[in-house]
Amino acid sequence: MPKKYHIPIKTADPRHHPIGKYATVEFREDCAGSCKECVKKKCIYGIFKDNYLHMSTMGEPEYLYACHSCFRCVQECTRGIFSRVINPEYRTLGDEYWRPDIIHRLWYQAHTGKVPVSGAGYRGPFVGAGFDSMWTDMSEIVRPTRDGIHGREYINTCIEISRRISPLKFNDDMSLASEALPILEIPIPLMFQIPESLIVNQPIVESAARAAQVLNTFLIIRPEDYSDALLPYARSLIPSLTCDNAMDHQSLILKSRAVELAFGTNIEDTIQKVREIKSDIVLMVRIPLDADAASRALKLSVLGVDTLHFFADEHGNELNTEHPRFLKEMIREVHLKLVNGFVRQRINLVFSGGISMAEHMAKSIICGADGVIVDFPLLIALECRLCYRCRKDLSCPAKIDNTIDPQWGSQRIINLMGAWHNQLIEVMGAMGIREARRLRGEVGRSMWFEDLEMESFGPIFGKRKIAGLK
Amino acid sequence: MKKNNIHFQFPKTVQVPDRFRNPIGKFTVRRNARCISCGLCAELCPYGVHPRYDIYSKPLRPKDYKCIGFKCKENDFFCIDRCPEQALTLRRNPILETLGDYRWTSEMLIAHWEMAETANLPIVDLEYNLGNSGGGFDKIRFKTPEPGDYLNLGDEDIDTSINLNKRGDGRTDVINGIPCYGGGMSYGSTALSVMVSRARAAKLLNTLTCTGEGGYPKELLPYAEHVITQIATGLFGVREETILHTPMVEFKYAQGAKPGLGGHLLGDKVTPEVAAMRETVVGNALFSPFPFHSVYSVEDHKKHVDWIKEINPKTLVSVKVSTPTDVDMVAVGSYYAGAHVVHLDGSYGGTGAAPDIAKKNIAMPIEYAIPKVHNFLKDEGVRDNVCLIASGGIRNALDVAKAIALGADGVVIGTAELVALECVRCGHCESGRGCARGIATTDHELGIMITEDWATQRIVNMYMAWRKQWCEILRQYGLKSIKELVGRSDLLVHLDYLDEEERSKYQPAPQAELII
Numbered sequence: 001m002p003k004k005y006h007i008p009i010k011t012a013d014p015r016h017h018p019i020g021k022y023a024t025v026e027f028r029e030d031c032a033g034s035c036k037e038c039v040k041k042k043c044i045y046g047i048f049k050d051n052y053l054h055m056s057t058m059g060e061p062e063y064l065y066a067c068h069s070c071f072r073c074v075q076e077c078t079r080g081i082f083s084r085v086i087n088p089e090y091r092t093l094g095d096e097y098w099r100p101d102i103i104h105r106l107w108y109q110a111h112t113g114k115v116p117v118s119g120a121g122y123r124g125p126f127v128g129a130g131f132d133s134m135w136t137d138m139s140e141i142v143r144p145t146r147d148g149i150h151g152r153e154y155i156n157t158c159i160e161i162s163r164r165i166s167p168l169k170f171n172d173d174m175s176l177a178s179e180a181l182p183i184l185e186i187p188i189p190l191m192f193q194i195p196e197s198l199i200v201n202q203p204i205v206e207s208a209a210r211a212a213q214v215l216n217t218f219l220i221i222r223p224e225d226y227s228d229a230l231l232p233y234a235r236s237l238i239p240s241l242t243c244d245n246a247m248d249h250q251s252l253i254l255k256s257r258a259v260e261l262a263f264g265t266n267i268e269d270t271i272q273k274v275r276e277i278k279s280d281i282v283l284m285v286r287i288p289l290d291a292d293a294a295s296r297a298l299k300l301s302v303l304g305v306d307t308l309h310f311f312a313d314e315h316g317n318e319l320n321t322e323h324p325r326f327l328k329e330m331i332r333e334v335h336l337k338l339v340n341g342f343v344r345q346r347i348n349l350v351f352s353g354g355i356s357m358a359e360h361m362a363k364s365i366i367c368g369a370d371g372v373i374v375d376f377p378l379l380i381a382l383e384c385r386l387c388y389r390c391r392k393d394l395s396c397p398a399k400i401d402n403t404i405d406p407q408w409g410s411q412r413i414i415n416l417m418g419a420w421h422n423q424l425i426e427v428m429g430a431m432g433i434r435e436a437r438r439l440r441g442e443v444g445r446s447m448w449f450e451d452l453e454m455e456s457f458g459p460i461f462g463k464r465k466i467a468g469l470k
Numbered sequence: 471m472k473k474n475n476i477h478f479q480f481p482k483t484v485q486v487p488d489r490f491r492n493p494i495g496k497f498t499v500r501r502n503a504r505c506i507s508c509g510l511c512a513e514l515c516p517y518g519v520h521p522r523y524d525i526y527s528k529p530l531r532p533k534d535y536k537c538i539g540f541k542c543k544e545n546d547f548f549c550i551d552r553c554p555e556q557a558l559t560l561r562r563n564p565i566l567e568t569l570g571d572y573r574w575t576s577e578m579l580i581a582h583w584e585m586a587e588t589a590n591l592p593i594v595d596l597e598y599n600l601g602n603s604g605g606g607f608d609k610i611r612f613k614t615p616e617p618g619d620y621l622n623l624g625d626e627d628i629d630t631s632i633n634l635n636k637r638g639d640g641r642t643d644v645i646n647g648i649p650c651y652g653g654g655m656s657y658g659s660t661a662l663s664v665m666v667s668r669a670r671a672a673k674l675l676n677t678l679t680c681t682g683e684g685g686y687p688k689e690l691l692p693y694a695e696h697v698i699t700q701i702a703t704g705l706f707g708v709r710e711e712t713i714l715h716t717p718m719v720e721f722k723y724a725q726g727a728k729p730g731l732g733g734h735l736l737g738d739k740v741t742p743e744v745a746a747m748r749e750t751v752v753g754n755a756l757f758s759p760f761p762f763h764s765v766y767s768v769e770d771h772k773k774h775v776d777w778i779k780e781i782n783p784k785t786l787v788s789v790k791v792s793t794p795t796d797v798d799m800v801a802v803g804s805y806y807a808g809a810h811v812v813h814l815d816g817s818y819g820g821t822g823a824a825p826d827i828a829k830k831n832i833a834m835p836i837e838y839a840i841p842k843v844h845n846f847l848k849d850e851g852v853r854d855n856v857c858l859i860a861s862g863g864i865r866n867a868l869d870v871a872k873a874i875a876l877g878a879d880g881v882v883i884g885t886a887e888l889v890a891l892e893c894v895r896c897g898h899c900e901s902g903r904g905c906a907r908g909i910a911t912t913d914h915e916l917g918i919m920i921t922e923d924w925a926t927q928r929i930v931n932m933y934m935a936w937r938k939q940w941c942e943i944l945r946q947y948g949l950k951s952i953k954e955l956v957g958r959s960d961l962l963v964h965l966d967y968l969d970e971e972e973r974s975k976y977q978p979a980p981q982a983e984l985i986i
Contacts, residue, residue, distance in 0.1 A: 021985070022568055044903060044916065068896055068906065069898075070906035070907060071494065071896070074494070076490055076492070077491070078491065080491070083565050085568065086567055086985050090985070101986050115825045115827070116825065116826045116827075117823050117824065117900055118824070118898065118899075119898065120885060120893065120895045120896075121573065121727060121818060121820045121895075122817070122819075122829040122830050122863070123573055123895065124573075124603075124830060124986060125605070126572075126604050126609075127604070127605045135817065135832065135833060135834055136831050136832050138724065138792055139730065139794060140723050140724055140761065140800050358827055359830070426828060427827060427832060430730025430760075430833075432730075444795075452834055452838045453966075456838040456841050457838070457967065460841055460962070460964075461967035462967055463967065464966055464967055466965075466966040466967075
């Protein structure tokens with residue numbers, strides 16, 4: 001039996017008390033004092049047991065990461081002294097795209113490695129911007145395996161980052177006439193890169209590199225971040241070079257299985273030079289996701305590049321325009337341009353920027369990507385709050401600027417990716433898709449807001465008078 | 471026997487107060503130290519916000535959840551203004567921002583608690599017909615009715631019953647007094663008292679409830695005429711006798727909360743009683759695989775239906791499916807396989823624990839699926855022969871009416887029944903000992919927090935309050951029966967499909983940004 005891909009999840013406790021969503025407010029002047037019925041003692045989740053000092057101190061409201069919001073303390077206190085508010089610190093997490101609930105859930109996954117589960121139905125908006133305006137399909141009968149929940153280990157999430165092998169050609173003597181290209185696969189359709197706009201330091205890079213090695217995927221790394229401490233992980237690192245500095249880092253090219261080159265005017269020459277240094281290296285080209293992205297992709301597809309890496313901004317938006325489109329639309333554009341140019345099979349497409357949840361991985365692939373590149377979630381796994389203080393050269397409240405243990409850091413990232421992998425399998429299983437590669441561009445396995453509105457509501461309500469979602 | 475005529479006598483309603491000492495309301499009323507306990511507020515307030523007892527003269531904490539809020543200002547009994555010492559303050563309860571979500575807003579939750587308590591529509595100023603989701607039911611409105619259409623009929627003369635058997639195949643007519651029945655929640659996922667209460671309420675309301683996939687506890691037998699036996703992929707607890715004494719068998723192919731994923735009962739909830747019922751091992755997590763391993767096609771599905779029909783020649787068969795792209799084809803296939811009821815479970819609903827990614831992303835919302843299937847069945851010429859039931863994110867009486875106008879015959883309700891039992895939708899049904907509020911738990915302490923009498927009456931009350939809304943809608947459009955509302959999408963408008971002037975005539979969609 002072939003060995004199954006397994007992600008070694010292990011609980012990795014947070015180093016700091018995580019910021020909870022709720023805060024209790026107590027009107028202690030009304031407290032009966034030493035009440036035998038004190039709801040704090042009766043909390044079924046025991047969230048007050050580590051906070052017993054609040055009884056004797058007049059501290060600020062308690063920020064309760066573990067509070068499950070059952071309201072029993074509020075409703076059962078004999079004097080009614082309890083109330084609750086949203087923790088003001090929780091509101092400050094992230095920004096309008098990296099919302100507090102996303103960060104909170106990423107922390108949970110990095111901590112436990114578990115898929116977030118809850119009861120009582122969905123609680124979010126009907127539809128939202130970006131990926132939130134599409135749903136994935138499910139099949140009532142067709143399954144990837146006939147083993148239901150126990151068969152999910154047979155779902156293959158591998159993708160290639162090397163070029164596809166074209167049909168083999170043989171000489172008359174049956175010797176191989178065509179070139180057999182090297183194959184480089186990753187078992188999970190994602191790679192890593194450390195976001196440059198946040199904190200980058202040796203322990204963070206090492207944490208990500210170790211995680212990439214364990215997951216058998218890659219970390220894209222700038223040469224200035226490459227140090228001797230990373231040499232054990234060299235096979236899991238992709239140096240990100242430019243046309244200008246590529247020749248200065250020949251040793252990195254030689255020790256790597258893949259290399260990334262930033263798109264530039266000399267890209268053709270640089271590709272050729274890199275190939276001369278190491279002919280079987282997998283070549284990625286890093287391209288801004290802007291209006292020219294699709295046409296550049298078409299041009300590069302004939303240059304022997306293996307994978308194109310398009311990077312959007314940190315919210316998944318198109319670059320260099322006042323009216324940016326979201327990743328979803330941009331992936332469709334690039335993918336379809338290559339499909340219509342009959343070259344999509346030759347090259348792989350990966351996208352970065354704004355990938356914040358497991359569902360984004362599945363939906364990006366449905367839109368036409370082969371895989372995604374994860375950036376901000378790596379830091380969030382290490383307890384980053386996306387407060388952006390580091391951008392102002394201020395201290396990091398999560399102290400990820402100095403004291404990270406790479407063992408702990410890598411486990412947090414592994415846990416997060418383990419949970420994402422499980423979620424990818426969930427949606428693939430529901431769709432009846434057994435191969436991540438088969439999901440690529442498979443929009444028939446998805447449902448889009450505009451289409452559903454037109455199909456279901458159009459015949460009833462006529463023409464939609466409001467453009468967009470609101 | 472289950473009553474099968476429209477003149478069914480609905481149950482009496484009784485006030486059923488909150489279980490907890492401090493019910494949550496929309497407003498807070500605070501009394502400060504200036505209070506001299508004159509008792510004027512208690513005399514003034516007709517809503518009972520200021521309790522006062524003859525033998526106890528000290529002021530008591532106001533029952534502020536009964537307060538109707540700032541709209542009381544126009545009354546001459548407005549306690550805040552009338553207090554001679556100005557000892558009372560009124561404000562919107564700040565806790566509301568921590569309660570509810572985009573779909574079930576805090577006001578919708580509080581309103582349903584009030585309906586479950588009083589069996590009346592809330593007197594407090596609460597928005598309970600619309601959520602904050604910004605789409606689907608929350609953007610659909612009933613058209614402004616023509617005044618001339620109004621029917622001057624009492625609620626007792628309005629028919630809210632639905633017939634689940636439209637095939638005319640000689641099997642029992644199962645007629646529900648209300649256009650709803652209870653969704654499947656298994657033995658093990660909810661407390662036994664909750665399960666029995668739902669069955670008792672179903673009997674009182676002359677409707678049905680469903681076992682879910684966890685077996686058929688003997689405590690349900692007195693209500694067997696009103697209990698659907700569910701057969702799901704794990705076949706847990708399915709026995710011949712439970713098929714024999716049920717009015718309807720429900721095949722669960724998929725469920726909206728986790729379409730395509732099967733079910734999962736965590737080991738913590740597999741108590742000795744649950745394990746015995748399911749014939750499994752205590753403490754071991756139980757998976758209901760997806761899909762039925764014996765079904766590869768509609769023909770295989772037909773064998774399932776035939777199997778049940780052979781065992782019980784009277785029972786109806788319902789097929790519960792989720793809402794994939796080809797939901798219309800699935801529905802028509804189910805009909806041709808012999809189903810009496812096609813039950814669509816949309817993606818945003820569900821009561822049980824499910825991966826968040828599934829609840830949010832997999833399958834289409836029920837609002838899209840209903841007209842799609844309704845119209846397809848009509849085009850196929852079979853719509854009048856099958857009962858189309860919708861569920862998944864149907865939260866209140868207006869949602870029910872909208873679902874019916876879009877094309878459903880009736881709906882299945884799960885979450886709202888739990889909300890009537892004071893579920894706060896914290897979502898932690900699955901963790902640790904289970905639901906802290908004693909609803910979705912089999913824990914030996916928590917599982918006895920709810921008594922059957924209390925829960926039964928709360929559910930009855932909520933539905934009786936809903937019925938008042940349905941009757942009013944029907945009266946407005948000159949309809950005497952809810953069956954006349956089926957597929958009347960001409961009575962609906964969607965705000966996004968109206969031009970600005972027309973849109974301004976309707977209540978706008980609530981659009982508050984919430985912290986979730």
